[in-house]
Each structure stands twice: as C-alpha cells, then as structure tokens.
Amino acid sequence: MKFGGVLVQDAAAIMHSAQLVVQTAHKNTRAVVVVSAMASVTDGLLDLADRARQGHGDEVAQAVDLLERRHEDAVQTVFSSSPAMAVQPVVDEEHALFVSLRQALAGVAMLHELTPRSRDLIVSFGERCSAPIMSAALRAAGLTSRSLTGGEAGIVTDDTFGSAAPLLEIARRTVPRALTPLLDRGLTPVVTGFVGANEEGVITTLGRGGSDYTATILGACLPADEVWIWKEVDGVMTADPKLVPDAVRVPALSYREVMELAWFGAKVLHPMTVAPVQEAGIPIRIRSAFLPASPGTIVRADAPETGPVKAVTSIRKLTALTIGGAAMIGTSDVVSRVFDLLATAQLPVLMISQSSSMANVSLVMTQTDAERATRLLHKEFVGSTAIRDITATPHVAVVAVVGDGMRGTPGVAARLFTSLASENINLLMIAQGSSEVNISVLIAEKEVQRAVRAIHAAFGLAATT
Numbered sequence: 001m002k003f004g005g006v007l008v009q010d011a012a013a014i015m016h017s018a019q020l021v022v023q024t025a026h027k028n029t030r031a032v033v034v035v036s037a038m039a040s041v042t043d044g045l046l047d048l049a050d051r052a053r054q055g056h057g058d059e060v061a062q063a064v065d066l067l068e069r070r071h072e073d074a075v076q077t078v079f080s081s082s083p084a085m086a087v088q089p090v091v092d093e094e095h096a097l098f099v100s101l102r103q104a105l106a107g108v109a110m111l112h113e114l115t116p117r118s119r120d121l122i123v124s125f126g127e128r129c130s131a132p133i134m135s136a137a138l139r140a141a142g143l144t145s146r147s148l149t150g151g152e153a154g155i156v157t158d159d160t161f162g163s164a165a166p167l168l169e170i171a172r173r174t175v176p177r178a179l180t181p182l183l184d185r186g187l188t189p190v191v192t193g194f195v196g197a198n199e200e201g202v203i204t205t206l207g208r209g210g211s212d213y214t215a216t217i218l219g220a221c222l223p224a225d226e227v228w229i230w231k232e233v234d235g236v237m238t239a240d241p242k243l244v245p246d247a248v249r250v251p252a253l254s255y256r257e258v259m260e261l262a263w264f265g266a267k268v269l270h271p272m273t274v275a276p277v278q279e280a281g282i283p284i285r286i287r288s289a290f291l292p293a294s295p296g297t298i299v300r301a302d303a304p305e306t307g308p309v310k311a312v313t314s315i316r317k318l319t320a321l322t323i324g325g326a327a328m329i330g331t332s333d334v335v336s337r338v339f340d341l342l343a344t345a346q347l348p349v350l351m352i353s354q355s356s357s358m359a360n361v362s363l364v365m366t367q368t369d370a371e372r373a374t375r376l377l378h379k380e381f382v383g384s385t386a387i388r389d390i391t392a393t394p395h396v397a398v399v400a401v402v403g404d405g406m407r408g409t410p411g412v413a414a415r416l417f418t419s420l421a422s423e424n425i426n427l428l429m430i431a432q433g434s435s436e437v438n439i440s441v442l443i444a445e446k447e448v449q450r451a452v453r454a455i456h457a458a459f460g461l462a463a464t465t
C-alpha cells in the first residue's frame, strides 16, 4: 500500500492513512506500506541542494530548521494520541536524520558542487524522515511496525542517480529476504518510496513521483496479491479533475492503457509503475483515501473495453524541434543519427513526425530537454550539409486520447479533430501510436484546457460510469 505526499503531509494525514492500513490488517491481510515524503518536501530539498551549491548557507540552515520542526510536530502529535508509547526514540531517530542532512548540505555548500549522487542523498531525506513517523502511527494504532529505506528493503538499482532503474533480477532475491521475515513475525514494514540503493549500497532515487514505482517493485518481488495506491483522487479519472470538473472515475484499465495515460501526462501514476507487475499479472488498485468505500480504479491485463476512448490527457511546457536540410531527402542516415544522439543523451521524444519528402523531421520534447538537444545537435552536425537548420517552437502541448477500444474502430480520429475544429483549435502535429491505443495532437499550450474539455465532451466521457 502506497501513500503519497498529501496523505502523509502532517500528523492528521498520517494517522488517517495509518487507519486505512489497520482496517486491512484486521482482515488478516499482511501489508507492506510505502510512503512518500510529506507534501512539498521533495521540492523543498531539491531547492535547498541548489541553494547550498550557490553558497547560501544561512538561508539553507534556517529552512532545514523549519523542516525539522514540521517533522517533530508530526511526531509529537502522533504520540500524543498514545501516551503509553515512548516518543523519545523516534524524536532521536528524526534528529539523527536531520544532523546527516545538515552535514550533506554543508558539504555541498563548501565545495560549491552538487553531483547527481549528492542530490539523490539530499532528496532521499524526505522519505527517510516521513517513514519513521508513519511507522510510529501504525504502532500507535495497535500494529507492530518498523521503517526501512528502499535499499534496506532490498531495492537494488543501477547507478543512474536521479532516475535509477531497479535491478529486478537481484531485487527478486533481496526484497523477500528483507521483508518476508518481518511479515512472518507479524510486523507491518514501512518502506521509503522513491529511494533505492546501488549494488554498493549508495543511495539512489527512482525519478520524480517514483514512490508508486517503489510499490510495484516491492509488489512484484515479494510477490504481493495486489498493489494498492492510495490517492486523494478517486482512482484514475477520465481527465485531470483540475482541468475538467466533470471528469469521472474510470473503473478498470489495462496495463497498456495506464502506461499510455501516465506517459502522456496523467500525473496520477509514475509512468514506470506498471512495468514490474505486468508480467506477473499482479493487479494495481488506485483508491481514494477520502472515499475508502469506493472501488477506485483496477489496473489488470483484461480490463473490459467501455468504448473507444477511456481518458484524455495533456502535457504542457513542451517544445517542438524541426530539423531540416535538403541532404536529408531520401537518406535515413541523418534521421537515425539524430535519434541515436538523443537516445545516448537519454532525452525522451514524445511525438515524432517526418514530412513525406523526408526533408525535415519534427520532434516534441520537454522545454529543458529541447534546449539540451539543440545544443547537442548543433555540435554533432556543425558544418554538415545534412542539417541546414533547427527551429524550435516553444509553448506547445500534447493532448492525447487513450483506450484499447480504439484499435480497429473507425472514426475516432475524425471525432477528435472535429471537436478541436469546433473550438477553432489549430493542430500543429498529429500522431497515432502503432499499437493504436492512443492518438495524440500537438497544439498551442494556451489552448490546453479548452481542448481537453472539448474532447472529454465529444467522447461522452462524463457518462462513462
């Protein structure tokens, strides 16, 4: 069971989340709990790491004091509900973590250098500080529990600091070795989300939003019967409820559908969440912590098709790069060199379109990736006749519709384009994945809300459930 930042943001939220675990444990179910950092703490730590690098030592020290007080307040409140329990060991544990955090930040400030490895160490304190408080709340609620870091729980990763990949072959041995004896003794382990360790035991992180991924890695390696991801929202909705107020819960999604939704911007799940559990067919349940009686969304291999489209998503802050040059005509070599370069630099491309003359190719990437890609492409092709120009179109967004049911169903693209045309929204690019479970369009960023609402209405998504 995974609880995100909002669901552990303070003592009240932590105690509420602990109750959800207790209710399940009472049904003779063994649970492993995964927690994120308290809401906004990860952003705060990343900011502190940057400010330490710039040498703003005093500001950083004050901000760490505030962060420590926020955690200590939560500890005191959790323990005030159970006066018989000794608060001091948890206060000491939190304090020791903050001493280490201060040391790490002081090192960065002294060297004026922030490596990906030290950034991972600093940002890991968010989850490492929230997990002992959740564990204490579970003890206060009557369970036995202890907290572990992702590395202690057996999540071994590669060395890609900032977006480390789990080494599942190893983790399949190390995770059960770490957790099964605890579960056998009746403990409920609380594991830090987002945080892993490489083979030498150095702390790594799985990428932003990676606590969902931690839950499915643990679920696959134990293996679990189900992975439950508790959220503020009532499961995966037909659109981001912040953009479309009449969005409704999608009862069931296939692994592929949820992967496409996450990749195309549905912030509700980390894009890699599905990967570890898909092969074993372990279902993921996305449930609301505020509506625990609701079934939420179930993700499994054989989700029923309810129509061609199940949800609409969007990603903003993108840039389209158009790479052109007469020498590209009729040669695939230049295009493959461009993609090799981007793959080696680990710069993901969200959409691709090539003119039929092959004289130019357009790629859609995040703004920051596009800036890096432009620099790399200039360096690689400087002085070559293959590429004459690279033009950037910033402030664009991808809007995508996703659903297994659109495979082989004619008219889906027509309905999508008509709904956008009726809103006078210009299409800059169109792409359909070869798997035919999504169609995506590129539009100006300022049109996103109107576009998503129009598409949501055109496919009748508010009436899905």
Ligand SMILES: Nc1ncnc2c1ncn2[C@@H]1O[C@H](COP(=O)(O)OP(=O)(O)O)[C@@H](O)[C@H]1O
Pocket: 003, 004, 005, 006, 007, 230, 231, 232, 233, 235, 236, 237, 238, 239, 240, 241, 242, 265, 266, 267, 268, 269, 311
């Ligand atoms: N299709 C969607 N369904 C549900 N939530 C969505 C969707 N698209 C975007 N979201 C956003 O995802 C957020 C839920 O995820 P998030 O806050 O990251 O949870 P957590 O911090 O618990 O991982 C919501 O605030 C919601 O606005």
Ligand SMILES: N[C@@H](CC(=O)OP(=O)(O)O)C(=O)O
Pocket: 003, 004, 005, 006, 036, 037, 039, 042, 043, 126, 193, 194, 207, 208, 209, 210, 211, 212
């Ligand atoms: N705390 C990490 C990992 C995470 O998944 O957080 P959340 O579950 O609150 O999205 C982050 O903010 O990226």
